Amino acid sequence: MMAELNYEFKKRLAEVHKKNRRVEKSLGEGEIEVTSAWTVAVPRDDAFLQRVGRDLQDYFFTSMGVEVGYSTTCPARRAIVYVIDSKLKKDGAYRVEVTPSRIKLIGKDARAAAQASYLLEDLMNLAEAPYVKLGRVDRAPIFRCRMVHSGVAEDEFPDAHLNAIAHSGINTVLLFVRDINRASTRFVDFNDVIRRAEKFGIDVYAYSYMKSRLHPDDEGAEEFYDSLYGNLFRKCPGFKGVVFVGEDMAFPSKDPRTSGLPAGQKLYPDGTKPKKPHPGWFPCSDYPDWVNLVKKIIRREQPDADIVFWTYNWGKCDEAARIDLIEHLPKDISLQATFEMFENLERDGVPCRTTDYSLFFPGPGKYFLSEAKAAGRCGIPLYGMTNAAGLTWDVGTVPYEPVPYQWLKRYAAMRECHEKYGLVGSMECHHYGFYPSFISDLAKRYFTEQNPDGEEILRQLIVRDWGSEHMETVQQAYRLFxxxxxxxxxxxxxxxxxxxxxxxxxxxxxxxxxxxxxxxxxxxxxxxxxxxxxxxxxxxxxxxxxxxxxxxxxxxxxxxxxxxxxxxxxxxxxxxxxxxxxxxxxxxxxxxxxxxxxxxxxxxxxxxxxxxxxxxxxx
Incomplete structure (x- = not known):
């Protein structure tokens, strides 16, 4: 029995590098050992990579018991160096290149070089020693954006948690936004979160809870929305994007198929209940007008802001209406659809339907596929709400679901959608936040290796976590889960x-x-x-x-x-x-x-x- 105080899990979340990973073992053929004679060499004029280098130094000390040096000058031998190579083909590409006297951590940019640093840690964790094979290992993310909420507390991002998120290959965090520095439940200094996230190579997106009181054609609409979104991006210029979802962004639509009520209002002013669907749950024909107005306002302040339009709330509506909406959206935003929802299935003769958000059906569902195909035809970048970081809404009191073979089915389906329909972004949790685990380790590798073998990756993680002698037992347990x-x-x-x-x-x-x-x-x-x-x-x-x-x-x-x-x-x-x-x-x-x-x-x-x-x- 492991008893602990409430919220003691936060201590574990603050441990980015696990202690005492090293196992005494002989150096393998074709491997080199990093000893205390080695030095982590960082660029003198790059504060970002200097922090990454200090992090790597801490990894060697904490996880491997090795006190490597740290310098802004590069020794001739036994050096771990950071290299920026803009000629690497893919965005975000990175490489670990090992020779007998030098380890190069190469990235297409500084953030990618940081991922190379974390990859070196991953390789040594698998080796369970400060050993690494000669040669090179290449990785590149297939998604331009993987976004999560905080696992510490809603809208709370201590540095250690940001560091763990970065180590997991996730590059975006979400803040619920009701107003300037007003998150879901309390005051949050948005600019402070943005500045600290940047230190770890992480972007911050606003998840909008701002209420849309006016139709874009109403008098004063541009001034009203400028007071919301223009003001947000003026006061917090570091936000890289914003997520809009129907139930929270709903405006008083003039689509005659809807009630025309704004978000948060369920009844007409006279107290009567509408017979038509609420705009927050319907693909209104004038959503494109609303998106275009808000986009214009945001892009005045932040020209490259990513505007994510999430169709979750009307995924069960008629396909023709949903596709018609997509075809009229601007092409320079991102469309997000939920990966597995609204699917009617059967389990052992029992009818069932995927609710938000489930894993018993890996996906993709018909709703997602219909919108993915439409986005592809329209040239709109496609995101998916996937929960791929490790936790759905099926079980509400666990940090992640240790069901790796089921996750691999979802990950394989996501890669297929990337190749077929251009899936380039993934929202990987919602409300329940991110908790690092062997599942997030599995996801990181599956989404960055060129031709991943999921079962082989899992076998390596089992050896790391349980030992090779327990392979069959752990595989059996994971299959049962x-x-x-x-x-x-x-x-x-x-x-x-x-x-x-x-x-x-x-x-x-x-x-x-x-x-x-x-x-x-x-x-x-x-x-x-x-x-x-x-x-x-x-x-x-x-x-x-x-x-x-x-x-x-x-x-x-x-x-x-x-x-x-x-x-x-x-x-x-x-x-x-x-x-x-x-x-x-x-x-x-x-x-x-x-x-x-x-x-x-x-x-x-x-x-x-x-x-x-x-x-x-x-x-």
Whole structure:
């Protein structure tokens, strides 16, 4: 049992370089050893690479127990040097080039050279020693943008977390923006976050919560939106982009197919409920007018700002209406679609539908593909909401989902969409933030190697984390985990209920019993907004009851495989060396927790059937 205080996970997030990774072993054929006689040499006039060099020096000391030197002059021998080579073909390309007396960390630009530095760390982590093979290793990212939220706390980015994000090959972080320096729940100095992120080679995008009160044709609309977005980019010129999503950017559309209400307004002024869809959930014909106006305002202040238009909210709408909207959007923005949503599937005879955001279906879904093809025809850069950093909304209380074979299916599908439809950007988490793990290590390599072999990458990570002697056992456990998530067909009722809370989910018998899940006064979503303790499901609808009873069976199967996989891993924990055991124990614990959460959901559903029957009898 590993007990800890609340929020103690933040200590682990602050540890960018794991301690004592080194294993005593002989130098392999074709390898060199970096000893204390080596020096990290950095350019005298490049503060960015000087910080990267200090980081590498710390890696050698912390992870490998080697005290290398650090200098702004380059020794003739035994030097690790940073080189900028603009002739490298691909954007963001980087290389580690090793000779007996020199290691070159080469990048197309300084940020890419930093990634070469982190790659050297990765190679030595796999070797479990300060050894590296002679020759060269080339990498280049297939995505121009991989963006995440903070895993520390919403809109909170300490330097150590930014450093870990950069080490994971992720180049963009998101800040929720309600107003200048006003994030989702509190004051945040946006310019401070932007400046510090830049030190780690990371861009910052604004995720807009600003409310669109006017139609672009309304009198004073340009002045109004300039007071929002023009002001944001004037006061915070370091923002590199902005993300717009329907439910938050909705404006009073004049599309006659909609209610015409702005974001946050559900009723007409007279209190009546609209019969037509809200503009935030419909591909309005005048969204292009709104985008063009806001784009003009933003680009006056930041000419190369990336404007990301996310179609998540109307993915279930008629395809013709969605495609018509895309065809009228400006070509110099980015279109984002959610990778797996709105897909009707079947698991073991049980009908299911992918909710936001799920992993039981790797994707891509029909909605995503339809928009990807349209974006390709229109020449609009394509982004995907993929959750590829390691966590979906299926289980709400784990840092990541250790289901590597399922993630590999998604990663392979993403690469295919990159090649076929020009997928160039990836939003890799939403609300739940980024937590470094072997899954994010898997993603980094899969998205930067030229022809990645996912299973081989995973085998190397298993050796690093568990030892080669446990390969078959760990592979079996990971396959059980990955099979288990296939049956985790989470509905909204489950995501916002027992799968979000886990085994402590309450069983509330009477519908008039008011239970409020405890929440902090500064919580973004308090008062049961995203956690619903009064479980409910529309089983009065015959088809829904059949689905519900099938889900009971699926959750039992899922729980059994998660727990069986965890038991396999727990059995080998006592045999692991101390420097591997704690992280391994946490992987096993996450798998078991996911199994216990699935078992809880199985039992909540069984209980709910009896509750409904009891209350019907009691009238």
């Amino acid at each position: 990955s099979e288990a998530v296939n049956d985790l067909t989470t509905t909204d009722e489950d995501q916002y209920g027992p799968m979000r809370i886990g085994p402590s989910y309450p069983l509330v018998l009477f519908n008039d019993h008011t239970m409020v899940i405890p929440y902090a006064p500064y919580a973004h979503f308090g008062n049961n907004y995203i956690c619903r303790p009064n479980y409910a499901y529309p089983i009065h609808i015959p088809a829904k009851r059949v689905q519900f009873e099938g889900e009971i069976r699926l959750y039992k199967h899922s729980a059994e495989r998660f727990i069986a996989g965890a038991e396999l891993l727990k059995a080998i924990l006592p045999t692991l060396p101390e420097n591997k055991r704690e992280d391994a124990q946490r992987i096993a614990g996450i798998g078991e927790f996911m199994g216990r959460a699935a078992l809880t959901t199985h039992n909540v559903k069984r209980w709910y059937l009896r509750k409904v029957a009891l209350l019907e009898e009691d009238a």
